[in-house]
Amino acid sequence: MKRTYLGEFEEIVLLTVAVMEGSAYGVAITHEIIEQTGRSVRLNQIHSALERLEDKGMVKSEMGEPTAERGGRRKRLFTVTAYGRRTLQEIQEVRVSFWSRLLNPLKLTTSL
Amino acid sequence: MQHLEPPKLADKLLRFFLSANRLEEVQGDLHEEYRWQIRRVGEQQARWRYWRDVLGFLKPRFTPKNDPKQYPKPSPTAMLRNYLKVAFRNLVRHKGYSSINIGGLAVGMAVAMLIGLWIYDELSYNTYHQHYDRIAQVMQHQTSNGHVGTQQAIPAPLETELRKKYGTNFKRLAMATWQSDRILSFGDKKVMRSGNYMGADMPEILSLTMLKGSRDGLKETNTVLLSASTAKSLFGTADPMGKTINIDGKADVRVTGVYEDLPFNTEFRDLTFIAPWELFVSTQPWVKRSRDENQWGNNSFQLFVQIADNVDMETVSSRIKDSKWNNVDAEDKKYKAEMFLQPMSDWRLYSSWEEGAKTGGYIQYVRLFAIVGVFVLLLACINFMNLSTARSEKRAKEVGIRKAVGSIRSQIVNQFFSESFLVVFFAFVGAILLILVLLPWFNDVADKRITFPWTKAPFWLTSLCFILITGLLAGSYPALYLSSFQPVKVLKGTFKVGSWAAVPRKVLVVVQFTVSITLIIGTVIVYRQIQHTKNRPLGYDGNGVVMMQMLSPAFYGKYEVLKTELTNAGVIQEMAESSSPMTGVWSNNSGFSWQGKDPSLDADFSTIWVTHDFGKTVGWQFKEGRDFSRKFSTDSSGLIINEAAVKFMGIKNPLGTVIQWGAKEDPRTEYFTIIGVIKDVLAESPYEPVKQAFYFLDYENVNWIMLKLNPNRSVSESMAVVEATFKKHIPSAPFDYKFADEEFGKKFASEERIGKLAGGFAVLAILISCLGLFGLASFTAEQRTKEIGVRKVLGASVLNLWGLLSKDFVVLVIISCLIASPIAYYYLSDWLADYEYRTDLSWWIFVASGLGAMLITLLTVSYQSVKAALMNPIKSLRSE
Numbered sequence: 008m009k010r011t012y013l014g015e016f017e018e019i020v021l022l023t024v025a026v027m028e029g030s031a032y033g034v035a036i037t038h039e040i041i042e043q044t045g046r047s048v049r050l051n052q053i054h055s056a057l058e059r060l061e062d063k064g065m066v067k068s069e070m071g072e073p074t075a076e077r078g079g080r081r082k083r084l085f086t087v088t089a090y091g092r093r094t095l096q097e098i099q100e101v102r103v104s105f106w107s108r109l110l111n112p113l114k115l116t117t118s119l
Numbered sequence: 120m121q122h123l124e125p126p127k128l129a130d131k132l133l134r135f136f137l138s139a140n141r142l143e144e145v146q147g148d149l150h151e152e153y154r155w156q157i158r159r160v161g162e163q164q165a166r167w168r169y170w171r172d173v174l175g176f177l178k179p180r181f182t183p184k185n186d187p188k189q190y191p192k193p194s195p196t197a198m199l200r201n202y203l204k205v206a207f208r209n210l211v212r213h214k215g216y217s218s219i220n221i222g223g224l225a226v227g228m229a230v231a232m233l234i235g236l237w238i239y240d241e242l243s244y245n246t247y248h249q250h251y252d253r254i255a256q257v258m259q260h261q262t263s264n265g266h267v268g269t270q271q272a273i274p275a276p277l278e279t280e281l282r283k284k285y286g287t288n289f290k291r292l293a294m295a296t297w298q299s300d301r302i303l304s305f306g307d308k309k310v311m312r313s314g315n316y317m318g319a320d321m322p323e324i325l326s327l328t329m330l331k332g333s334r335d336g337l338k339e340t341n342t343v344l345l346s347a348s349t350a351k352s353l354f355g356t357a358d359p360m361g362k363t364i365n366i367d368g369k370a371d372v373r374v375t376g377v378y379e380d381l382p383f384n385t386e387f388r389d390l391t392f393i394a395p396w397e398l399f400v401s402t403q404p405w406v407k408r409s410r411d412e413n414q415w416g417n418n419s420f421q422l423f424v425q426i427a428d429n430v431d432m433e434t435v436s437s438r439i440k441d442s443k444w445n446n447v448d449a450e451d452k453k454y455k456a457e458m459f460l461q462p463m464s465d466w467r468l469y470s471s472w473e474e475g476a477k478t479g480g481y482i483q484y485v486r487l488f489a490i491v492g493v494f495v496l497l498l499a500c501i502n503f504m505n506l507s508t509a510r511s512e513k514r515a516k517e518v519g520i521r522k523a524v525g526s527i528r529s530q531i532v533n534q535f536f537s538e539s540f541l542v543v544f545f546a547f548v549g550a551i552l553l554i555l556v557l558l559p560w561f562n563d564v565a566d567k568r569i570t571f572p573w574t575k576a577p578f579w580l581t582s583l584c585f586i587l588i589t590g591l592l593a594g595s596y597p598a599l600y601l602s603s604f605q606p607v608k609v610l611k612g613t614f615k616v617g618s619w620a621a622v623p624r625k626v627l628v629v630v631q632f633t634v635s636i637t638l639i640i641g642t643v644i645v646y647r648q649i650q651h652t653k654n655r656p657l658g659y660d661g662n663g664v665v666m667m668q669m670l671s672p673a674f675y676g677k678y679e680v681l682k683t684e685l686t687n688a689g690v691i692q693e694m695a696e697s698s699s700p701m702t703g704v705w706s707n708n709s710g711f712s713w714q715g716k717d718p719s720l721d722a723d724f725s726t727i728w729v730t731h732d733f734g735k736t737v738g739w740q741f742k743e744g745r746d747f748s749r750k751f752s753t754d755s756s757g758l759i760i761n762e763a764a765v766k767f768m769g770i771k772n773p774l775g776t777v778i779q780w781g782a783k784e785d786p787r788t789e790y791f792t793i794i795g796v797i798k799d800v801l802a803e804s805p806y807e808p809v810k811q812a813f814y815f816l817d818y819e820n821v822n823w824i825m826l827k828l829n830p831n832r833s834v835s836e837s838m839a840v841v842e843a844t845f846k847k848h849i850p851s852a853p854f855d856y857k858f859a860d861e862e863f864g865k866k867f868a869s870e871e872r873i874g875k876l877a878g879g880f881a882v883l884a885i886l887i888s889c890l891g892l893f894g895l896a897s898f899t900a901e902q903r904t905k906e907i908g909v910r911k912v913l914g915a916s917v918l919n920l921w922g923l924l925s926k927d928f929v930v931l932v933i934i935s936c937l938i939a940s941p942i943a944y945y946y947l948s949d950w951l952a953d954y955e956y957r958t959d960l961s962w963w964i965f966v967a968s969g970l971g972a973m974l975i976t977l978l979t980v981s982y983q984s985v986k987a988a989l990m991n992p993i994k995s996l997r998s999e
Binding site: 034038058074077078080081082083 | 172
């Protein structure tokens with residue numbers, strides 16, 4: 008296996024972290040995913056996904072500033088690492104290459 | 120707003136199972152979510168959701184067991200790496216201190232290791248021989264005039280006696296004469312080689328490594344075994360086996376074997392050939408008589424044995440005790456001859472005797488240097504300790520911070536230990552380099568051939584222990600001391616090392632200087648003893664006296680012709696022959712009597728036979744009477760005695776006294792008349808009183824030719840003529856000669872060696888101590904920069920400041936002097952007691968050594984104190 012396997016949910020989380028550009032932390036990511044995909048995502052799922060991603064070296068994190076609404080607690084802010092970014096790109100390229108070989112994409116959509 | 124807070128119970132639950140590292144962010148997220156949900160769906164719903172979310176985290180993944188790697192788990196070496204990095208940075212930052220520390224320690228270690236190598240070499244002396252612990256020499260104690268003397272020389276019949284009556288105790292026995300230079304010739308090739316005549320069992324006893332032939336090579340009479348080097352110098356690359364060579368122009372022998380040269384650290388290292396004892400017996404009638412006629416009174420030979428496997432040395436030694444006494448004539452019983460075995464393991468280190476008891480010997484030097492080595496190493500360690508603790512104030516803050524961020528004491532201890540090990544390791548590398556440089560010089564001075572044991576595992580193992588011990592020794596004090604600092608005090612800035620902290624440092628400096636001063640005094644005394652003995656009146660003039668041993672029959676009967684020719688050539692003033700060289704007495708005899716002799720006195724004298732011109736050649740100094748003269752034909756029964764003999768015999772008017780040699784009824788008894796008394800001639804040990812001596816006139820019983828060179832011509836020119844003349848008349852012998860004064864000088868070799876080594880170590884000890892002092896002085900000066908600045912502003916002179924900064928150290932050195940003097944006095948008077956002729960321990964030596972140490976101290980300290988005193992106060996006071 009050339010690269011670390013990335014699950015679909017992890018991919019979504021990773022993409023979200025990438026999109027949020029440095030302001031990504033647990034609650035914010037949860038809300039963003041709910042908003043964008045309409046899935047019902049729970050906080051603990053996000054936390055474990057982030058932890059797995061961090062273990063795989065695709066995101067890194069550091070403690071941010073404390074806020075009042077968190078009861079003076081700090082957030083853990085996530086950013087995508089170079090490795091994480093490359094992984095996303097590879098996934099994207101694989102998808103694109105398959106899509107481009109699809110002879111009749113419209114037909115496919117109609118049959119669905 | 121109480122109701123806006125999330126459910127407390129849920130929070131408690133969360134705190135309970137969630138790992139502490141995650142708690143902050145998770146709880147923060149939950150609270151934020153809760154607030155958001157309140158706004159979205161109301162409090163009740165939010166509370167429910169809160170509970171649901173909290174329970175969502177109740178998964179193995181979030182328990183403390185699976186803590187995220189937020190804080191890296193340090194590997195065991197991580198802190199060590201940090202310690203070493205900090206240590207290294209510290210070393211580089213303070214180059215001066217580091218070089219003093221490492222340099223001093225390297226010198227100390229090098230000295231200790233050199234001494235270690237030397238001791239190892241001494242202890243492994245003779246261990247080359249396989250039967251090392253089974254070999255012994257048979258020796259004897261004899262009592263004469265109330266004193267027990269001990270000697271290696273034994274009578275010839277002893278071998279047969281031991282074989283016959285005590286045979287089961289021995290595996291092998293070998294008689295031998297004395298090792299000396301002999302002429303070996305093969306065709307035209309002649310070489311002078313040191314060798315011996317020994318019994319046929321000797322090669323087996325010594326377990327010689329045979330390169331050619333076998334150890335049985337001496338079983339036939341006319342054979343010889345050569346060492347590899349002798350074989351090479353005689354035959355080059357040709358095969359020596361079976362070739363016939365000649366020894367001393369007396370006997371032709373066939374080469375039956377070649378053995379590997381004996382290593383340098385063996386007793387027989389100069390035994391470069393072995394001829395059979397039987398050959399010696401058959402060519403020397405007096406030896407044959409001595410053996411075959413059972414002359415138990417003629418102690419002229421040596422006997423080596425290898426004891427049987429099932430007995431031990433002491434048992435055999437006690438069994439053979441009376442083997443001689445049982446056989447001697449009735450009148451010789453009074454000498455109480457006791458035979459005993461001197462084991463090979465004691466030959467080197469335990470070979471001095473006093474009144475029949477072993478008193479040690481070379482071992483005392485081994486012990487002495489072992490102590491010196493330990494002390495020098497200790498000095499270097501003390502330097503390290505002193506500099507580290509002195510500089511501790513500089514590192515107090517570091518210790519404080521380390522402790523504040525969580526270091527426990529054992530970690531600080533570890534840190535300083537790893538630092539000391541780093542320094543010790545650097546020093547060790549430095550020490551090895553130093554040893555490589557010093558080894559040739561050391562070998563030269565100590566008369567050794569020690570090589571660096573690169574490949575020996577025990578050496579590296581010992582070195583490792585050495586590093587460990589030194590590291591622990593040097594690092595323990597700073598480690599324990601520095602780690603005891605209280606972080607609060609240190610970081611608040613109120614931390615000041617009190618005056619008590621300097622006390623151990625001062626004690627250590629005193630220890631250092633005590634050792635150094637003791638060594639200085641020791642060196643001075645050793646040198647004075649040598650000088651004192653060298654200046655002792657010799658009783659003759661050895662200047663320009665050349666000695667030549669008459670090794671082959673060809674030398675004899677050429678006296679007149681040589682003398683005439685050399686005198687005519689103008690190269691010599693006088694020429695004479697004698698039975699002993701100027702630097703030894705080869706024969707002692709007893710059985711003399713004279714009128715008024717105390718019957719209980721054992722009349723034992725040095726006996727020397729000389730020719731007419733001997734007195735003129737060596738410059739005898741007459742107290743009474745006259746020299747031998749050709750004018751009086753009666754001089755053939757004339758006798759010249761020395762002052763010691765007059766005292767020994769207890770006669771008032773020696774001149775004209777008749778000496779009887781032998782018993783009255785014996786027809787061979789001879790009578791001599793004393794015609795002269797000379798001042799004592801110092802021929803044997805320069806540390807002992809001269810023995811009573813008789814000089815007889817004789818032209819047959821001589822072994823040495825003495826030449827007094829013409830002082831008006833250059834020595835090399837004269838020797839060229841002498842060589843040509845000798846080559847012409849005695850072509851069969853190689854031309855070999857010795858200068859009397861040089862030979863005399865060799866008697867001091869052992870003492871000079873000790874002197875040089877002790878001197879070298881004393882210099883190093885002082886150097887190491889001064890290095891430490893230098894470091895301490897510079898540190899003190901640095902610490903008191905502000906004080907000095909203020910004093911200068913208020914008008915202190917440079918001299919004042921110099922005194923201020925130097926005073927402390929001078930007091931320490933004075934204390935050291937007071938301690939060192941009695942210690943040195945005690946040990947040196949002990950050492951000097953071994954010498955009959957010795958220098959006195961005058962008080963000024965102690966004072967001078969103390970002053971010398973003081974001077975060196977002042978010079979060392981002054982550099983720093985003057986530098987500090989000259990500093991511009993503006994610079995030192997500007998920064999605050």
